[in-house]
Amino acid sequence: MTEQKKSKKRPISGWVVLNKPYDFTSTQAVGKVRWLFSAAKAGHAGTLDPLATGILPIALGEATKAVPQVQDGTKVYRFSILWGSATTTDDREGEVIATSDVRPDRAALEALLPQFTGLIMQRPPIYSALKIDGERAYDLARAGETVELAPRPIEIDALEVIAHGAEESVLEVTCGKGTYVRSLARDIAEALGTRGHVGSLHRAAVGPFSDEDAVTIEQLEALEAGDARDALLAPVSAGLVDLPEIRLDAGQAGAVGNGNAILLTGAGAPAQLDECWVSFKGKVLATGSVEFGQFKPRRVFN
Structure with a gap:
């Protein structure tokens, strides 16, 4: 008997805003969603008891780096x-x-x-x-x-x-x-x-996710794997919308991508921020802080 081939894991990134069902652990929910998307990496923002239903933000790929910001939200x-x-x-x-x-x-x-x-x-x-x-x-x-x-x-x-x-x-x-x-x-x-x-x-x-954004496991299962299912993913940046965003130019983006701090320029550049994120052409580059006009990355996104 030949062994069944394991499905290839994909480096897919984004958020599944799941309406977790009753009598389902958060770990089970993450495992199910990860399997449905064949995701290489997954995690969740804020555990729900098995008896609880409702919003369980599940992070795939690079979105896992934004889990702390989401689970610290209201x-x-x-x-x-x-x-x-x-x-x-x-x-x-x-x-x-x-x-x-x-x-x-x-x-x-x-x-x-x-x-x-x-x-x-x-x-x-x-x-x-x-x-x-x-x-x-x-x-x-x-x-x-x-x-x-x-x-x-x-x-x-x-x-x-x-x-x-x-x-x-x-x-x-x-x-x-x-x-x-x-x-x-x-x-x-x-x-x-x-x-x-x-x-x-x-x-x-x-945090930024609510019932209006949620999908059920049944809805995910009803869709074909691939583009149809992937269309329900919220972008990585959706988990960070409650934080200030700083948009960078190409030179700044390259430096941050290598984990380096950068000096923010321009009339509207912030001098001090405890927590924020930087982007380039709509993509999340890093989360971090601003001290004396300098952005210091904590987590760099690929």
């Missing part, structure tokens, strides 16, 4: 709180560990939300990927060990009630990096004198 989540019970995982997949007969009304819920807006301290769920002495918290929790995670500062830009019912409420949160929606649901319930956990979770936006 995120929007739509989630439901199931009232009356707390679970080990702070979502519906965990075991119930406490219950309450208290059911908050909408007015009480809305009155509380300002306390969870702005810079707040949040204790991550024990079933998280955070490390304690080199071990993942969820691995320790599953092994029956006591897990203590210290509260951390997070930024909540906006939090509102979308729908309210006696047993379940739907909220939408706009937040920064490191926010755990499961912890948010747990803490809101406790502040209202009851218990609660996440019933459903959908990420509606990550």
Whole structure:
């Protein structure tokens, strides 16, 4: 029996803005997309739990160099709180560990939300990927060990009630990096004198990408491999649009392509930027910073 030939991997670059399905890990989603595009390299910007659906930006090729900029961007989540019970995982997949007969009304819920807006301290769920002495918290929790995670500062830009019912409420949160929606649901319930956990979770936006940009695995599978499927890729630069762009001339582009710093010239040239990207003829050349009028590359794109 002859072995089946492996498909040749392509040096293709760009973003697949995937609407990740329920009960699918982020790693599985990346593997599936990488296989569909026969991509030589792939990664993702911001992990989603298996129970969560929504925006998972998957970077192919050179787009993987822009993953940090995307995953550090603002995120929007739509989630439901199931009232009356707390679970080990702070979502519906965990075991119930406490219950309450208290059911908050909408007015009480809305009155509380300002306390969870702005810079707040949040204790991550024990079933998280955070490390304690080199071990993942969820691995320790599953092994029956006591897990203590210290509260951390997070930024909540906006939090509102979308729908309210006696047993379940739907909220939408706009937040920064490191926010755990499961912890948010747990803490809101406790502040209202009851218990609660996440019933459903959908990420509606990550950085520059939102639901309007998303495709499903089924949509990708329905297209022929090659040009038809490749047409759904967003360019590498799409992951950097929230940062300032500096356009270079041919000489400057050549220097940056070799990893060298360059002096920016012209009346509008910035003197100082913590983070930006430079381009030549619409193509991303590098990300970096500007110090005293000089662009210093951190990551150079091919």
